[in-house]
Amino acid sequence: MQRLPSDKAELLQLRAFVTPDLAARLIELIEQDRRPSTLADAGDDRYFRTSETCDLDAAEPAVRSLEEQLFALNGIDPAHGEPLQGQRYDVGQEFKPHCDYFNPGGADWNRYCSVAGQRTWTFMIYLNEVEAGGATRFKALGKTFQPEVGKLLCWNNRRPDQRENPNTIHHGMKVRRGRKYVITKWYREKPWGW
Ligand SMILES: O=C(O)CCC(=O)C(=O)O
Numbered sequence: 315m316q317r318l319p320s321d322k323a324e325l326l327q328l329r330a331f332v333t334p335d336l337a338a339r340l341i342e343l344i345e346q347d348r349r350p351s352t353l354a355d356a357g358d359d360r361y362f363r364t365s366e367t368c369d370l371d372a373a374e375p376a377v378r379s380l381e382e383q384l385f386a387l388n389g390i391d392p393a394h395g396e397p398l399q400g401q402r403y404d405v406g407q408e409f410k411p412h413c414d415y416f417n418p419g420g421a422d423w424n425r426y427c428s429v430a431g432q433r434t435w436t437f438m439i440y441l442n443e444v445e446a447g448g449a450t451r452f453k454a455l456g457k458t459f460q461p462e463v464g465k466l467l468c469w470n471n472r473r474p475d476q477r478e479n480p481n482t483i484h485h486g487m488k489v490r491r492g493r494k495y496v497i498t499k500w501y502r503e504k505p506w507g508w
Pocket residue numbers: 401409414438448449450484485486487496498
């Protein structure tokens with residue numbers, strides 16, 4: 315894996331983590347089951363995350379394969395993982411700058427973190443190439459990642475002292491042409507309980 319040379323955040327990428335065949339199958343599953351995205355702590359901004367979301371069925375063979383690959387790579391206890399989520403962005407859709415961790419003391423803190431605790435690592439996989447736009451920008455890190463079939467991006471949402479790391483704030487930028495599909499896996503401090 316390639317690690318971003320920065321002491322501001324722990325972030326790594328791995329190209330071709332997922333084969334084009336598996337990526338294509340995962341796109342099919344997202345297409346079958348998408349719904350408008352909802353968001354914790356979103357306030358009134360309906361445009362904050364304008365993509366469509368899909369909770370992937372853990373029993374699907376493609377979803378199982380991906381889970382196995384993730385575990386082989388990161389060794390994180392699968393019990394700490396949230397269910398895999400698929401995301402589809404059409405032209406003009408985006409996910410505005412945000413952090414993946416929950417704001418301690420925020421309105422949704424109790425609801426989302428009382429059992430499983432805070433989010434720790436994010437693993438995100440791009441499933442396709444986007445004709446224009448759709449990159450993921452980490453402003454504080456001065457880095458923008460382009461979608462590429464099967465490319466994995468992962469980062470630790472915490473600092474070495476275990477507190478939340480605001481340098482991980484990122485922006486799923488607007489798709490300008492084409493469509494964008496990604497899969498996200500979030501891990502928690504404690505077992506997720508499902
Ligand atoms: O689509 C992207 O580039 C970012 C997605 C994201 O940040 C998320 O799902 O939390």
